[in-house]
Amino acid sequence: MSSTSFRPRLPGAVLAALSVGLLAAACGGSGGGAAAPGGPNAGVQVALSDxxxxxxxxTVAAGPVTFTxxxxGTAKVTEAELQSNGRILGEKENIxxxxxxxxxxxxxxxxxxVYCPGAAQDTWTFTVTGAAAPPTAPADTSLTKATQQYHDYVVSEVAALVPATKEFDDAVRAGDIPKAKSLYAPARTHYESIEPVAESFGNLDPDIDARINDVADPTKWTGFHRIEKALWxxxxxxxxxxxxxxxxxxxxxxxxNVATATYQPAQLANGASDLLDEVSTSKVTGEEDRYSxxxxxxxxxxxxxxxxAFELLQPALTAKDPQLAQQxxxxxxxxxxGLAKYQQGNGYVDYSTVPPDQRRQLADAVNALAEPLSQVAGKVV
Incomplete structure (x- = not known):
């Protein structure tokens, strides 16, 4: 989940409204050589500072642009976003x-x-000029199918989230602490599986899923984690x-919002990378569900x-890079x-019982997956 719930965004910014086509996944690691403005892939450096x-x-020409x-040396500013009319088009967090x-x-x-929350000057104008040449490659029908199936997947997960959340909230409203505790984690699984999509809709994700340290005014803290604190x-x-x-x-x-959202293949890959980032930055440390x-x-x-997301893209990826798909x-x-050994009944063990060395093993496995996964968007555009 995003850690900047106080930032000004346009609520309800639907992915379908974006006027850009993503070319490559937002990925960790160093950037490649920067192309000159107007080149086949313009490179833009964004240096975070206080x-x-x-x-x-x-300023760059229309077309592919890579932001590094x-x-x-700043502890205050760890994120950069590219926005258009309040919509987030691309971002890199936890830098x-x-x-x-x-x-x-x-x-x-x-x-x-270009927006970097926490900086003394947090917004900067970035200009794109001219017209981009249309892609020359023929359409890949497997990618068209993947994006439609991902839409259906998101819709089905949220369709399950709605009644699961209501059942949880009914227990909260009834003051039934044991029942509410039992329903908290199962309800959240439907949200966590599609969280990058939720993050595209302005402040909706922070309202649903912010942690206490993610809000500027704790008296306005809402969502799952506010109730988690009350329960535990x-x-x-x-x-x-x-x-x-x-x-x-x-x-x-x-x-x-998700009923009308549409997606591009690279957005599936970017979302998958974002989910792994969620694991490595907040889930492995235990800070996400710190009370429960x-x-x-x-x-x-x-x-x-x-x-x-990977499985839906896998046919196209296998055709282009079978070795990466197998990896x-x-x-x-x-x-x-690695996760399976921590299963208990229909769920998982209390994370506080997992020792540091085993947490590190989980993190290492996720990091080993994250690096090749970050290459996928560039393969399926």
Whole structure:
């Protein structure tokens, strides 16, 4: 989940409204050589600092653009986004000191904003000029099928999320702590599997899933984790009815939004990479479900969502790079096998019982999967 719920975004920004075609996954690791503005793949450097994130260059020609985000020494600014009219077109999060990462887009002519929350100047203008040449490759029908099936998958997961959340919230409204505790993790799995989609809709994801340290004003904290604290830390559901009501309403809004959303193949790959980033940055550490210690439920849902996206893209990927497809299949198997030993009944063990060395093993397996997965979007555009 995003850690910047206070940032100004346009609510309900549907992926279908984006005027860009993603070319490559947002991925960790160092960026490649930067092409000159107007070249076949323009390169833009975004250096994070306390002062801001000025893009260099600030103007490129329409077409493929790769943004390389670096952090050479700021603890305040760890994220850069490219926005258009309040919509997030691409982003790189969790760029802490010494790290860097790339995301690539096909951009139409227009004025964009580079946004880096936490900086003294957090918005910078980025301009795209001219007209991009249309792709020359013929359409891949397997990719068209993949994007439609992913839409159906997202819709079905949210369709399951709505009643599961209501049942959980009904228990909260009734003051039934044991029942609410039992329903918390199962409901969230449907959300965690498609969280990158939810993050595209303005502040909807923070409203549903923000942690206490993710909100500027704790008195306005809402969503699953607010109720989680009430259940496990406070052992009281006093005052939680309005929070439960809002959670139901926000999940209903999510269902409405995903019904009309459409996707491009690279968005599936980007989303899969984002889900792995969720695992490696918050699930493995135990900070996501810090009160309930149900992190492994979320961990498994993130992996399942990433695997679904990969499986839908797999036919096209196999045709273009069979070795990469085989490598990813093997590494997904490694991760799911590693998770299996922590299963308990229909769920998972309390994450606080998993020792640090075993957490590191889980993280290593996820990182081994993340690197090749970050290559997929560039293969399926």
């Amino acid at each position: 002062g801001g994130c000025r893009p260099t260059p600030e 985000v670096t952090n050479s 802490t000191e010494g790290l860097n990462g790339d995301f690539s887009l096909r951009l139409d002519a227009g004025s964009y904003t 830390a406070d052992n009281s559901l006093a005052g939680m009815t309005p929070i439960a009501n809002k959670l139901d309403a926000d999940v209903a809004t999510l269902q409405k 210690h149900t992190d492994l439920w979320d961990f498994a849902a993130n992996i399942a969502g990433a695997r679904k 990813l299949e093997a590494r997904f198997t490694d991760v799911t096998s």
